[in-house]
Each structure stands twice: as structure tokens, then as C-alpha cells.
Amino acid sequence: MKRKLVTASKSVKKVDALSMATGRALYVDDFQVPGMLIGKVLRSPHAHAKILKIDASEAKKIPGVVCVLTHKDVPRIPHTTAGQGYPEPSPYDTFILDNKVRYVGDRVAAVAAETRDAAERAIRAIDVTYEVLPAVLDCERAMDPDAPKIHDEDDALRIPDADRNLAAEMGFTIGTSFFEKADYIFDRKFVTHYAQHCPIEPHITMAYFDEQDRLVIRTSTQVPFHARRIVAQALRYPLKKIRVIKPRIGGGFGAKQEVLLEPLVAALAVKTHRPVKIELTRAEETSASRTRHPMVIHLRAGLKKDGIITDLDMDVLSNTGAYGSHALTVACNTGSKVLPLYRADNVKFDAKAVYTNLPVGGAYRGYGATQAAYPMECLIDEMAERIGMDPLEFRKKNHIQEGESSPVFKQLGEGREGVAQTIMSCGLDRCIDLGAKEIKWKEKHGGDKGKGPLKRGVGVATLMQGSSIPGIDMGAASIKMNEDGSFNLLMGATDLGTGSDTVLAQIAAEVLGVRTEDIIPYSSDTDMTPFDVGAYASSTTYLSGMAVKKAAEEVKAQILKVAGQMLDVDPTGSKLQDGMVVLPNGRRLTLAEISLQSLYILDQHQIMGSSSHITTASPPPFAAHFAEVEVDTETGKVEVIKYVAAVDCGTAINPRLAEGQTEGAVLNGISYALTEEICFDSKGRPRNSTWTHYKIFNAAEAPPLKTILVPTWEPTGPYGAKSVSEISINGPMPCLANAIYDAVGIRLTEAPFTPEKVLKALRLKARGRRTD
Amino acid sequence: MKLQMKLNGQQVEWEVVGNELLLDLLRDRGFHGTKRGCENGDCGCCAVQIDGKTLNSCIYLAGQAQGRAVTTIEGVGTMKKPHPLQTALVETGGVQCGFCIPGIILSAKELLEATPNPKETDIREALDGNLCRCTGYTKQFEAIKNAAKVLTGKKPRGSKAASGGGK
Numbered sequence: 001m002k003r004k005l006v007t008a009s010k011s012v013k014k015v016d017a018l019s020m021a022t023g024r025a026l027y028v029d030d031f032q033v034p035g036m037l038i039g040k041v042l043r044s045p046h047a048h049a050k051i052l053k054i055d056a057s058e059a060k061k062i063p064g065v066v067c068v069l070t071h072k073d074v075p076r077i078p079h080t081t082a083g084q085g086y087p088e089p090s091p092y093d094t095f096i097l098d099n100k101v102r103y104v105g106d107r108v109a110a111v112a113a114e115t116r117d118a119a120e121r122a123i124r125a126i127d128v129t130y131e132v133l134p135a136v137l138d139c140e141r142a143m144d145p146d147a148p149k150i151h152d153e154d155d156a157l158r159i160p161d162a163d164r165n166l167a168a169e170m171g172f173t174i175g176t177s178f179f180e181k182a183d184y185i186f187d188r189k190f191v192t193h194y195a196q197h198c199p200i201e202p203h204i205t206m207a208y209f210d211e212q213d214r215l216v217i218r219t220s221t222q223v224p225f226h227a228r229r230i231v232a233q234a235l236r237y238p239l240k241k242i243r244v245i246k247p248r249i250g251g252g253f254g255a256k257q258e259v260l261l262e263p264l265v266a267a268l269a270v271k272t273h274r275p276v277k278i279e280l281t282r283a284e285e286t287s288a289s290r291t292r293h294p295m296v297i298h299l300r301a302g303l304k305k306d307g308i309i310t311d312l313d314m315d316v317l318s319n320t321g322a323y324g325s326h327a328l329t330v331a332c333n334t335g336s337k338v339l340p341l342y343r344a345d346n347v348k349f350d351a352k353a354v355y356t357n358l359p360v361g362g363a364y365r366g367y368g369a370t371q372a373a374y375p376m377e378c379l380i381d382e383m384a385e386r387i388g389m390d391p392l393e394f395r396k397k398n399h400i401q402e403g404e405s406s407p408v409f410k411q412l413g414e415g416r417e418g419v420a421q422t423i424m425s426c427g428l429d430r431c432i433d434l435g436a437k438e439i440k441w442k443e444k445h446g447g448d449k450g451k452g453p454l455k456r457g458v459g460v461a462t463l464m465q466g467s468s469i470p471g472i473d474m475g476a477a478s479i480k481m482n483e484d485g486s487f488n489l490l491m492g493a494t495d496l497g498t499g500s501d502t503v504l505a506q507i508a509a510e511v512l513g514v515r516t517e518d519i520i521p522y523s524s525d526t527d528m529t530p531f532d533v534g535a536y537a538s539s540t541t542y543l544s545g546m547a548v549k550k551a552a553e554e555v556k557a558q559i560l561k562v563a564g565q566m567l568d569v570d571p572t573g574s575k576l577q578d579g580m581v582v583l584p585n586g587r588r589l590t591l592a593e594i595s596l597q598s599l600y601i602l603d604q605h606q607i608m609g610s611s612s613h614i615t616t617a618s619p620p621p622f623a624a625h626f627a628e629v630e631v632d633t634e635t636g637k638v639e640v641i642k643y644v645a646a647v648d649c650g651t652a653i654n655p656r657l658a659e660g661q662t663e664g665a666v667l668n669g670i671s672y673a674l675t676e677e678i679c680f681d682s683k684g685r686p687r688n689s690t691w692t693h694y695k696i697f698n699a700a701e702a703p704p705l706k707t708i709l710v711p712t713w714e715p716t717g718p719y720g721a722k723s724v725s726e727i728s729i730n731g732p733m734p735c736l737a738n739a740i741y742d743a744v745g746i747r748l749t750e751a752p753f754t755p756e757k758v759l760k761a762l763r764l765k766a767r768g769r770r771t772d
Numbered sequence: 773m774k775l776q777m778k779l780n781g782q783q784v785e786w787e788v789v790g791n792e793l794l795l796d797l798l799r800d801r802g803f804h805g806t807k808r809g810c811e812n813g814d815c816g817c818c819a820v821q822i823d824g825k826t827l828n829s830c831i832y833l834a835g836q837a838q839g840r841a842v843t844t845i846e847g848v849g850t851m852k853k854p855h856p857l858q859t860a861l862v863e864t865g866g867v868q869c870g871f872c873i874p875g876i877i878l879s880a881k882e883l884l885e886a887t888p889n890p891k892e893t894d895i896r897e898a899l900d901g902n903l904c905r906c907t908g909y910t911k912q913f914e915a916i917k918n919a920a921k922v923l924t925g926k927k928p929r930g931s932k933a934a935s936g937g938g939k
Binding site for chain 1: 799802803804805806807808809810811812814815817844845846848849850851854857858859861862863864865866867868869870871872873874877895896897899900901902903904905906907908909910911912913
């Protein structure tokens with residue numbers, strides 16, 4: 001039911017922003033524990049090798065070195081670092097340390113020392129004898145009969161076909177008459193590349209024993225509860241003796257869903273019984289943490305002359321690298337978050353994820369939808385052009401609308417069958433209209449591009465994502481009332497810089513009729529807060545927000561009951577507003593009065609409530625993105641002149657934070673499309689692991705970004721909200737590709753769109769050849 | 773060796789070793805607002821002002837600060853008395869994870885000291901040594917423009933925009 005909102009639609013200040021802006025906020029490395037050891041990891045120089053022998057005797061002699069761990073010193077328990085709910089859909093193909101290395105950068109040994117200098121010297125002093133094996137460096141050859149077997153260990157679990165390097169497989173077919181009714185058939189192959197999340201704070205974890213000898217893990221994570229469970233599993237350590245705390249963290253974008261350092265740091269702490277921390281270097285972060293799965297996507301589509309799409313056939317080959325983290329679910333998402341956007345009678349989807357001896361894929365904002373929106377939106381552009389229809393009209397004619405469903409929702413979930421759902425809110429048409437106006441589509445699209453070497457063009461992409469994983473994700477919260485009418489809000493939800501502590505406090509404040517600053521959020525501490533799956537799958541506002549809302553409503557009911565007792569009236573119909581209860585007869589009581597009564601005087605009890613929330617829906621947010629680019633036909637350089645993102649995220653609980661999510665995602669997507677790429681030499685060694693050579697956009701290069709929030713009301717979300725964080729990273733690659741086509745007539749099917757690729761395509765076009 | 777410098781207005785004398793980086797020294801002494809992001813001079817989240825000029829403390833030896841005046845984020849403003857740049861970044865939503873913010877504030881501070889009425893291109897250039905992965909920079913440009921107006925008296929301190937009350 002739609003209602004006027006007091007707090008849950010306002011751009012209140014982020015609750016932790018001033019602490020961050022004054023340098024007070026405590027991130028993992030800002031917390032000082034006396035006697036802290038510094039941990040470092042010895043990494044493989046080979047893409048694929050057996051470890052025959054490790055001699056750490058010289059390393060142990062270095063003054064200050066306290067501990068060296070090799071695969072012989074840690075429990076050998078297959079697990080996944082994916083940081084997903086239990087039971088995980090990713091294969092158990094990882095060990096804390098192993099007797100084999102599977103990519104350049106894989107772990108060989110770990111050291112803990114009194115100083116960083118000693119730890120680094122010890123790493124260099126460890127003598128390892130390798131038997132170097134042939135490596136798989138091309139994902140399209142990974143399943144060849146003669147390809148080396150990457151996971152030949154016999155104790156890995158749930159690898160679908162280790163003999164063929166197959167880490168995951170999923171598919172479905174809807175319809176039987178493929179391409180029978182189509183007047184035109186489109187068929188293209190698209191290639192995406194290795195890219196990294198680049199949180200400005202790299203992965204960092206510290207572990208120490210508290211005064212009760214419990215193991216405290218302070219870590220930069222998106223999934224504190226999964227981290228606790230996975231550390232307990234991988235170390236065979238009692239879960240009840242582990243406390244995981246997520247303090248402020250310096251960005252994650254999916255990379256920190258990975259439970260990457262926690263088991264290793266915990267193993268060092270357990271071995272030494274000393275505080276230990278490991279912080280990745282930037283080079284380790286780039287190529288030895290997690291990446292966006294590179295993909296080869298083959299998309300075929302059928303179209304009738306009247307503009308009806310008849311068929312969509314998507315074939316996905318995902319490169320999961322050396323380990324199968326998120327292999328299945330990212331591959332599934334390429335279909336489930338992209339195919340339902342357009343109606344088609346026949347839909348076929350086939351996805352495989354293969355192992356290679358390259359860095360490991362993981363969760364990355366967009367989660368497969370980013371890779372698949374690229375072929376889909378480029379082909380949609382091409383289809384519209386073929387029948388001479390404006391790309392905006394073509395999209396409006398074919399995209400899913402409010403009240404409609406797609407059979408894809410039921411066919412394809414996250415690693416398993418999905419959940420049928422009907423779209424309850426869709427503002428996509430309005431997103432298209434407002435975005436087109438802002439970019440001046442009618443004036444700029446098509447037409448004569450002039451004679452000079454600089455050509456301008458505009459492009460569009462339309463998008464959908466989801467809001468949480470239906471039937472799987474769960475979030476919980478509890479709220480208790482204090483004497484002054486303030487409330488402690490305890491929740492498992494994980495704020496990784498996104499502002500979820502603020503947004504969730506706003507939701508509680510809305511229910512309880514108080515200011516946001518009267519809500520004191522505390523989140524993500526496995527000893528102190530209720531459970532939450534964590535910050536992933538665009539779930540926090542939608543799912544955890546609903547848990548907070550329900551907990552607050554329980555507290556509200558208790559407050560009204562006490563108010564009724566105090567005044568001896570029936571409180572039915574009372575309201576909470578401005579920190580007071582307003583009874584139907586006009587009498588008012590402050591929350592402080594009520595709290596004091598309940599704690600000290602009348603029917604003494606703590607006013608508190610808790611709630612969990614799970615959802616069977618995952619309502620998609622929608623977006624229309626527009627870009628204007630200028631292509632230099634002499635150098636091949638593409639410059640983004642302006643970028644517009646019109647987004648339907650339901651109610652934006654905090655519009656400024658929602659805009660900020662959109663702008664950050666867009667710029668990340670733009671540099672992914674244009675400059676970001678981890679390159680490798682012929683032996684699988686990364687060539688550009690620092691930001692000097694791995695190019696993310698700085699302030700001078702960022703194009704003007706315009707965000708337009710298009711409000712709708714999602715009935716299943718808290719106060720009409722859907723998700724916003726991921727969707728907008730999916731737009732730039734297809735949007736820029738389409739804009740480049742409008743400018744210079746080349747269709748780029750291999751990302752990123754570097755000057756070299758643009759020039760090559762321009763030259764092919766000049767010679768009258770196809771450019772893809 | 774003994775390092776004498778003026779840190780956030782206070783004279784300090786600290787023992788340092790020859791190859792110690794200013795970043796490590798500051799963080800070890802509790803000035804943790806200066807962040808470690810890349811240790812390669814690329815990201816700027818370790819930026820401090822040295823004699824008024826913004827530099828990356830991850831590629832600056834502590835000993836080089838001998839006799840100089842160093843300002844860290846802790847010397848710019850406090851939660852009780854924030855600098856207009858800090859207030860503006862909070863109000864505009866220019867702070868997300870916050871990890872890059874101390875460095876961005878020090879870069880912006882240097883800019884506004886030299887150019888009180890900056891154009892957007894000035895702001896973009898001043899920030900080109902600071903990487904932010906969360907915001908797309910848009911709200912940070914807006915914040916710095918707002919702070920410039922406050923510092924030049926064109927706008928009152930503590931504007932009403934985006935107040936915390938939600939009323």
C-alpha cells in the first residue's frame with residue numbers, strides 16, 4: 001500500500017560519513033592489537049605445477065619469523081571460498097594450502113613474523129621444488145580431450161566433470177519451434193575480459209584471541225556469518241569459539257564476498273597463538289584475489305518483420321580460472337538477469353563454466369548480468385536497425401511490463417530452478433523517455449556525422465537485475481528501546497560503504513516515528529547481531545530492510561501497548577510520530593516516558609523486537625542508460641561526452657545514496673568497457689597488476705554522469721523499495737558499443753574498446769568487411 | 773635518527789629508521805586517517821599536506837619531513853568542528869566507503885587554498901591523483917564547489933541541504 005513517507009525517502013546524511021571524513025572511522029588495519037604479527041603469502045610463479053618439496057629451514061632462521069605454514073601444516077579439507085549460503089552451489093575444490101598450484105599467484109606457503117620486513121625476507125627464503133605442468137590458458141580449449149586436467153585431486157567435491165575441466169553447467173529450453181517464424185536471424189559471438197573490482201582498501205584480515213581465548217576475526221568482508229561458518233569448516237575449529245567482526249570497510253563490489261584470507265589468517269593465529277594480520281598488496285589484490293569471470297557468449301536471435309522477437313538462444317562459456325568460486329551461479333545469472341527482459345516464444349540457454357590456469361573468477365557487482373547484457377543489448381540494437389525501427393521504440397515494444405511474467409524466472413534460478421514471479425513494478429518506459437530527453441536522442445541519433453576525424457554518436461541500453469535471491473537469502477534484525485526514546489538496531493546486514501546502516505536505520509525510523517539519529521545501528525558482528533546472509537545479490541535494502549521493518553513494527557506494537565496501559569485506554573489507531581505516541585483521543589506520550597515506565601515502573605520489561613525475512617520474489621529494478629561518445633577516427637580513442645542513467649529502483653529510501661550507487665556503478669562500467677583489462681603473457685603471468693598499468697578512471701577522466709531516479713512502488717519491498725546497487729554496472733559496455741556504432745558504424749564484439757580495437761575495426765570497415 | 777616536524781600544528785620529535793615511509797610512521801603513531809591503498813603513489817588515499825603541498829605519504833620517506841609542517845586528515849577538522857570540505861562531502865553523499873576521502877579532502881584543501889573559486893575543471897585536475905571506486909566522483913565535485921562557497925562566505929556554514937533529521 002503506497003503511503004506518504006516521512007523519513008524513508010529522504011536524503012539523510014550517511015550515519016558514518018563524518019567519522020570517515022575526519023579520519024576517525026576504524027577500518028580493519030586501524031585497530032591496533034599489541035604484539036601483532038604480519039603475515040605474508042608465498043605465491044606461485046607457475047600457472048600449473050606440482051609442489052614436490054618445500055624447504056622452509058632458511059626462512060625459519062630469519063630473526064623475527066615466528067611461523068611458516070605449508071600444505072603439510074594445515075588441515076586438508078575441501079571447501080569453497082565463495083562465501084555463499086549453506087549448502088554452497090560452488091564446488092569444494094579449494095584447500096587452505098595445497099600440494100599443487102593452479103595459477104600464477106596461487107598460494108604456496110604463508111609466513112607470520114614480527115615485522116613486515118622479516119615476513120617478506122622469509123617468503124623469499126623458502127625453497128620450493130616444482131614439477132611444472134602444461135597449462136590451460138585459453139578457456140575455449142579447456143574442454144579439449146588433450147587439455148591438462150587442472151583439478152586432478154581425488155578429494156575435491158561436487159566438480160561436475162573434472163576430467164573435462166568443467167566446473168559448472170546449466171541450461172534450459174522453452175519452446176520447440178526455434179527460428180521457424182523468424183524473418184531475420186542474428187548470430188554473433190561476444191568476448192569479455194579479465195577485470196578486477198579494485199576496492200581502494202585491499203583484502204585485509206586480522207585474527208587474535210580475546211580474554212576468553214575465543215578467536216576474534218576482524219575482517220574486511222561482505223559476509224561475516226558465512227566467514228565464520230567457512231573458517232570453522234576449513235580449520236575444523238569450533239564455530240562457537242569464533243567471532244567475526246566487520247568494521248568499516250573500504251569497498252567490496254563482490255570481491256569481499258570471497259572468504260579469501262580468513263581461514264589462512266585464522267590458521268596462522270591458531271598456530272602461533274598470537275594476533276596476526278594479512279593485507280594483500282595491490283598486485284595481489286588485482287591478480288591473486290578474485291576477478292570478473294571472462295566469457296565467450298554466443299547469442300542468436302530471431303525477429304519478425306513487424307518487430308516481434310521470436311527466438312533467443314544464448315550459449316555461455318565462462319572462464320572461472322583455477323577455482324570454481326561462483327562458477328555456476330554467475331553463469332546462471334547471465335541468463336536469468338538478462339533473458340527475461342524481452343518477450344520471446346522460444347528461449348534456449350546453455351551455460352558452461354570451465355577451469356583454466358588463470359586468476360579466479362568471483363562475485364563482482366552485476367554478477368554475470370554485466371557480461372550478458374553486452375551481447376543482448378548490442379543485438380537488440382542491431383535488430384531494431386534491421387527493420388528500420390527506432391531502438392527505443394523497439395525496446396518498448398518488446399520489453400517485459402508490469403503484470404507480465406517470463407517463463408525464464410521459473411526455469412533458471414541461482415544454481416538451480418528458479419521461482420516464478422510476476423512483475424509488480426516497472427518504470428522502464430519512463431526511464432527510456434526521461435533518459436532520451438536528457439541525452440537529446442531525437443536530435444543526435446542517426447543522421448550525418450560530419451566530415452572531420454571526430455565523430456559523435458549516441459547509444460542506449462536497457463537493463464534489469466534482481467533484488468535478493470528468492471527462496472534462499474535471509475536477513476534478520478532486532479531492535480531494543482532505550483530510556484531516552486532512542487533505539488539500538490542490531491542487524492546482520494553488512495554495510496561495505498554502500499550506506500546500508502543508514503538506509504536500514506531510516507526504515508526503522510519511519511516505522512517508529514523518530515529521527516534517523518535516534519536509531520543507533522550496529523551491524524555485522526557474529527556475537528552481537530542476528531544473522532544475515534550478507535551484502536550480495538542486491539539484497540540488503542530489499543531483504544534486510546524488510547526484516548528491519550518487521551522488527552520495528554513489533555516494537556511499535558509493544559510501545560502502543562504500554563501507552564494504552566499508562567493511560568488506561570485502548571491504543572488501537574494510535575500513531576508514532578515526532579518521538580511520541582499520539583493516541584486517537586489526542587493524548588500524547590513521549591517515547592522516553594514510555595521507555596522509563598516499561599524499564600522501571602509498570603509491568604517491567606524491555607521493549608524489543610526481532611524479525612527475520614525471506615522472500616519468494618526478487619523484483620527486478622529496471623534502467624535505461626544513454627551515452628554520447630566521440631570517436632577519434634585517426635587514433636581510435638573513444639571519449640564519453642555524457643552518460644545518463646535513468647533507474648527504477650522502486651522507492652529510493654535515500655535518493656542521494658541511490659544516485660551515488662548508480663554513479664559509482666556507471667563509472668566502474670565505463671572503465672571496464674574502455675580501459676580495464678588484466679593482460680597475461682604466454683605463461684599466464686599477469687602483466688599489469690598495479691594501478692599504474694591497470695587503468696581505472698580518475699576524477700579528471702570521468703565523464704559527466706547524470707542520474708535520473710524514476711520512482712515506482714514495489715509492493716513486496718520495504719516502503720516500495722527494490723535494489724539499486726548492481727544494475728547500473730551492466731549498462732556502459734553495450735551502451736558505449738551502440739554509441740560507437742552510431743558514431744562510426746562499427747560493431748565491437750570484443751571488449752574492452754581500446755583504441756587498437758577501434759582502429760582495427762575502422763580499417764576493416766573501410767575495406768568493406770564485417771567488423772565483428 | 774630523530775625526526776622533528778610540525779604535525780597538525782604541534783611540534784613532534786620521533787625516532788625513525790632510515791627507510792621508514794611517512795605513511796607507516798603516521799599510522800604506527802595512531803594517525804590512521806591516512807590510508808594505505810596501493811603503496812605505489814597511484815591512488816592518493818595516503819595523501820598528506822607537506823608545507824602546504826599535497827603529497828603521497830606512501831612514496832615519501834619519513835626523514836624527508838625533517839623540519840617541515842605536515843597536515844594529516846586529523847589536522848583538518850574534527851567531528852565536533854569539521855572543516856567545510858568535510859561537512860560538504862557528508863551532505864552531498866560524496867562519502868561512500870570513505871577510504872579515499874581523507875586523501876580527497878587534502879587534495880581539495882590545497883586547491884581551495886590556492887584557488888578559492890575553482891571551476892569544475894580545476895577540481896577535476898586537483899583530484900586526478902585520488903582514485904575513488906564508489907562514487908563516480910560526481911557528488912565529490914558538487915561537495916567541493918559547495919565548500920568553496922562556504923569558505924568564501926557565499927554560503928552559510930551548515931546548510932540545510934540533506935539534514936539528518938528527515939523531517
